[in-house]
Amino acid sequence: MAGKVVTISSGKGGVGKTTATANLGISLASLGKKVVVIDADIGLRNLDVIMGLENRIVYDLVDIVEGRSKLRQSMIKHKKFEDLFLIPAAQTRDKMAVSPEDMVKLTDELREDFDYVIIDSPAGIERGFRNALEPADEVLIVTNPEVSAVRDADRITGLIEAADKGPGRLIINRLKPDLVKKGEMLSSDDVYDILGLKIIGIIPEDELVLSASNSGIPVTLNMDSKAGMAFNNVARRLTGEDVPFMNLDDNPGLFQRLVRFLDGR
Amino acid sequence: MQEELIAIKGVNDGLLIALSTTEKWQSVTDQLAARIDEQSDFYNGANITIELGARPVPKYELSSLKALLERRGLKLSLVLSESDTTRNSAAALKVPTKKNGESGAPPPSKQADVQETAPVNPEETGTYGTMFRRTLRSGRTIHSDGHVVIYGDVNPGAKVIAAGDIVVWGKLRGYAHAGVIGDESAIVCALDMSPSQLRIASHVVTSPPGKRKRVVPEVARIRDNQIIVEARE
Numbered sequence A: 001m002a003g004k005v006v007t008i009s010s011g012k013g014g015v016g017k018t019t020a021t022a023n024l025g026i027s028l029a030s031l032g033k034k035v036v037v038i039d040a041d042i043g044l045r046n047l048d049v050i051m052g053l054e055n056r057i058v059y060d061l062v063d064i065v066e067g068r069s070k071l072r073q074s075m076i077k078h079k080k081f082e083d084l085f086l087i088p089a090a091q092t093r094d095k096m097a098v099s100p101e102d103m104v105k106l107t108d109e110l111r112e113d114f115d116y117v118i119i120d121s122p123a124g125i126e127r128g129f130r131n132a133l134e135p136a137d138e139v140l141i142v143t144n145p146e147v148s149a150v151r152d153a154d155r156i157t158g159l160i161e162a163a164d165k166g167p168g169r170l171i172i173n174r175l176k177p178d179l180v181k182k183g184e185m186l187s188s189d190d191v192y193d194i195l196g197l198k199i200i201g202i203i204p205e206d207e208l209v210l211s212a213s214n215s216g217i218p219v220t221l222n223m224d225s226k227a228g229m230a231f232n233n234v235a236r237r238l239t240g241e242d243v244p245f246m247n248l249d250d251n252p253g254l255f256q257r258l259v260r261f262l263d264g265r
Numbered sequence B: 001m002q003e004e005l006i007a008i009k010g011v012n013d014g015l016l017i018a019l020s021t022t023e024k025w026q027s028v029t030d031q032l033a034a035r036i037d038e039q040s041d042f043y044n045g046a047n048i049t050i051e052l053g054a055r056p057v058p059k060y061e062l063s064s065l066k067a068l069l070e071r072r073g074l075k076l077s078l079v080l081s082e083s084d085t086t087r088n089s090a091a092a093l094k095v096p097t098k099k100n101g102e103s104g105a106p107p108p109s110k111q112a113d114v115q116e117t118a119p120v121n122p123e124e125t126g127t128y129g130t131m132f133r134r135t136l137r138s139g140r141t142i143h144s145d146g147h148v149v150i151y152g153d154v155n156p157g158a159k160v161i162a163a164g165d166i167v168v169w170g171k172l173r174g175y176a177h178a179g180v181i182g183d184e185s186a187i188v189c190a191l192d193m194s195p196s197q198l199r200i201a202s203h204v205v206t207s208p209p210g211k212r213k214r215v216v217p218e219v220a221r222i223r224d225n226q227i228i229v230e231a232r233e
């Protein structure tokens, strides 16, 4: 088996990379894929919290890379999905502890056993970003529909292309259709006009995201959440399925019943 | 037919180019650039003496002429002039200069060295540059000592800097500086011209805010000492 390494990056912090990583991990697992998610944000660990696996951490990425623990015993299995694993970030070590070559070696090993290796990249363009980029087969760039986030997404895309990892696909997160309608927020077309990247997902603003993250049960497990469904669609598009974009303007009640019906095959 | 503003002669160690002393400087240098580009292998690598007669040429004009020549591989090795202003400009640019006393008449040249009747060569040589075939993104820059052609957009936060011309087959929304070493004949073209800032030689314009109704290909160039942008007919 030759799994695919997908890196989630953004440039700007706080746009939803970790949220996207956790939700894609869950969604892909629920589609029956074997998945491992890696938190490459050395020093700032939080993927484990969002996935509700914080208390189970014994070893971390640096332990694995430095050979202190075996890969198999270091990965944390998800509570609900048999085939979903997490490799947590080291919390208090120096940023140089892991090199891009280490990441390539690690992911090459993981590719053997998993369909998807998803790497949550830290904000910025430092070592952690290089680590996350180097092993990537594909990069998903997360942005919010605002000028500064789009500018940073453009910047990171320039670096991704310069590293021959381009062009990458785009996740537009936290879109508020009512504000777009009023002309107070960039539309997905506006974002596309600047970045020219293929859009793999448009995720609406959804307060369920935060409560889900706090409870350690990512929002994609909540069928009442539009954001959860949108993340689920991203996962399906990633597997090659052709999924139409959902209409974010619809009456939510009716819309969700309809989607549930369609998904209930 | 266009009036000849330039007379060119071969002299023993290069070319003597006499420029009209009355015509507008921009027209004269434009015609010179065009002449050189037409026959660049004839001029290739030559030492150039420029004869300016009594015209007072300020330093910025002379430096743009010097840059125009250098960008085409030509060295400005001597400036002949009766004007103190012009000779001071040349001195300031470290170009050797001499007073040409003989009432502006071109100096005698050796007939044997005249090469104007070179055999016709159908091959155009043009001038060189850098091709970039994708969108130039924020934080990325391109420098060229020739021209730059971008097949893609130039995004906000990206920079294109060229000694020569800049052609953007896409949207120009970042920073562009053509003629960066002083060539005032440089141009900037784009399918959608909305740069954050546009410079040609030492001239600057910032993009007017607000959206235009119709987007058409446009060209920016220097006219009457300022950058003007006009639709390409």
Ligand SMILES: Nc1ncnc2c1ncn2[C@@H]1O[C@H](COP(=O)(O)OP(=O)(O)O)[C@@H](O)[C@H]1O
Binding pocket: A010, A012, A013, A014, A015, A016, A017, A018, A019, A020, A123, A173, A174, A175, A203, A204, A205, A206, A207, A209, A210, A213, A227
């Ligand atoms: N679609 C969304 N709707 C509402 N809140 C969101 C959404 N996506 C992310 N958030 C919130 O934004 C914050 C930052 O998200 P996070 O995934 O940690 O960003 P990053 O990893 O890029 O720094 C979190 O509080 C998260 O709950």
Ligand SMILES: [Mg+2]
Binding pocket: A017, A018, A019, A041, A046, A122
């Ligand atoms: Mg994060």
